[in-house]
Amino acid sequence: MGKKLMEIRDLKTYFQTKNALIRAVDGIDLDVEEGQIVCIVGESGSGKSVTSLSIMRLLPGPKGRITSGEVRFEGKDLSKLSEKEMDAVRGDRISMIFQEPMTALNPVMKVGKQIEEVLLRHRKVTKSEAKSKAIETLRFVGVPRAEHIVNEYPHQLSGGMRQRVMIAMAMVCEPRLLIADEPTTALDVTIQIQVLELMKKMRDERKTSIILITHDLGVVAEMADHVVVMYAGQVVESTGADAIFEKPMHPYTQALLASIPSLEEDKEVLYSIPGTVPSAGAFPKGCRFADRCSSAQPSCTEEMPELREVLPEHFVRCALVPNGGAA
């Protein structure tokens, strides 16, 4: 087992809206080891983005806030840092990339300049040092003709190139942790694979830890060392990547895997999970998956199951999965 870089314990992030209290992230635990890729997978609305925004302390305040829990990183609890202390962490020790690069890039500034600025903010470097570091980083992320590209504006670049520039910006200070929220969802597969390979290179060559958020189980299989499956604001299963695909234990994980068509095998009919995800403003009191679960028992709707370690390093939130696994 590697050394822990981040430990999140019982994190709760709620939004107070006019009509309801939205329990977007409702008590999650998550560990990231050094040099590890942890994938958070789940359907839309399950709380993946709010988790990452909570770590980065980028929640839209005042209506959204961390109501409890801790986010331990390099000996500090990020959730308790002052705004100024957090500014020093962001972009330096931890950085983030998004699905849509234009949310992170300034449309009216040359891309080289944008990368240099990150460096100048966090490091004592001269302008020319910053410039050569920017070019070096662009080369690392696979931007051809980097010394020309630094002088271009974001709109002059293709989608895949913009994504690389955003990654260059995120990694120029060599962060210990990169949080990537659906970074390839808008990209075509032949470009997606280039970006995924780049993230593996960051892990392998720079020992960067990565939290990769995705709804695509194919991307998870490709990338993950460890997988966290989220459903309705909670972690329902958390374990190594091989175990998730070979021995999924939570009925939701099993159902998800049975729902997706595959290139390698022919499925005559796809499993279809009935119904829809419960609304974050009105979760039931028992298991949140109970009304869609084919194994549900009357007791499931009565009591919220705990996230239990049923096998070493394999955590499942389902009352029916016995300790030791295999129901």
Add this chain to the structure above:
Amino acid sequence: MSEMLLEVKGIKKYFPIKSGFLRRTTGHVKAVDGVSFQLKKGETLGIVGESGCGKSTTGRMIMRVLEPTEGSILFEGQDIAKMSPGSLRKLRKDFQMVFQDPYSSLNQKMTVRDLIAEPFRIHNQPLSHSEIDGAVCRLLETVGLRTGDRFRHPHEFSGGQRQRIVIARALALNPKLIVADEAVSALDVSIQSQILNLMVDLKREYNLSYIFISHNLAVVKHISDRVGVMYLGNMVELAPKQGLFAQPLHPYTEALLSAAPEPKRIERRERIILQGDVPSPANPPHGCPFHTRCPKAFDRCAMERPALKEVVPDHQVACFLY
């Protein structure tokens, strides 16, 4: 042999690029540049390819929402490519389209009942109020929605339910062909499988034919009988799905399949990582449209454009390697 429903021959769509103060045409986006294929009754043809390769433009020409720049589209033997709006009107109920975004394709001000009944009105079906209501209820049941919900508005439904409404509406006039353009792409996987299963059931029940457009290879493989692969406005490979996925012939198809992440932790066939981006359809390369990125390109590829030809029974490919 079952009957032919659709024969598409050499269709092209060039969009003019206008620039300058006088809005002169200074060039063309060759969105679709000579595509041919056939569709039999009861068959599902999948069309895959990356964004901008011309899938939607192809679908919209078949729907005759767009007029082809060139080529013919025979629907049950009649060429609809240049057909007048008047003659098209009578045929329109036979082909329907389902889009990616069920939100924007439904008028938010109308009730579900009125939305589903609208096709009857547009096509002047002589039906009484209660006959229409009965038809709407039957359609809602067919697509798995509650008939009691018919007086509600689209925004009160989830994404998957809205796609069911769109499908009910498309079915209203008993079409022969449905073109589904990224119909499940915006949906979460658990909802995606619900809609795919529904479409498979409806096909049998209504004897439908589908053209199923998607960038998701696994989804296309699941639902299709045959699959066409497009690249930069061209159909580069067209084959029964078993052959195409087991034995891709075109180097682009090979790269595309090898790049698609599989939800499995297995050793996979060797991955081919393409360099660079797709060229612009406003300025496509001479010769084979794929030669600028093709790992197997040779001299001839930059000079001539390969035609789609049958190299294995029923398996067509446009590549000089064959």
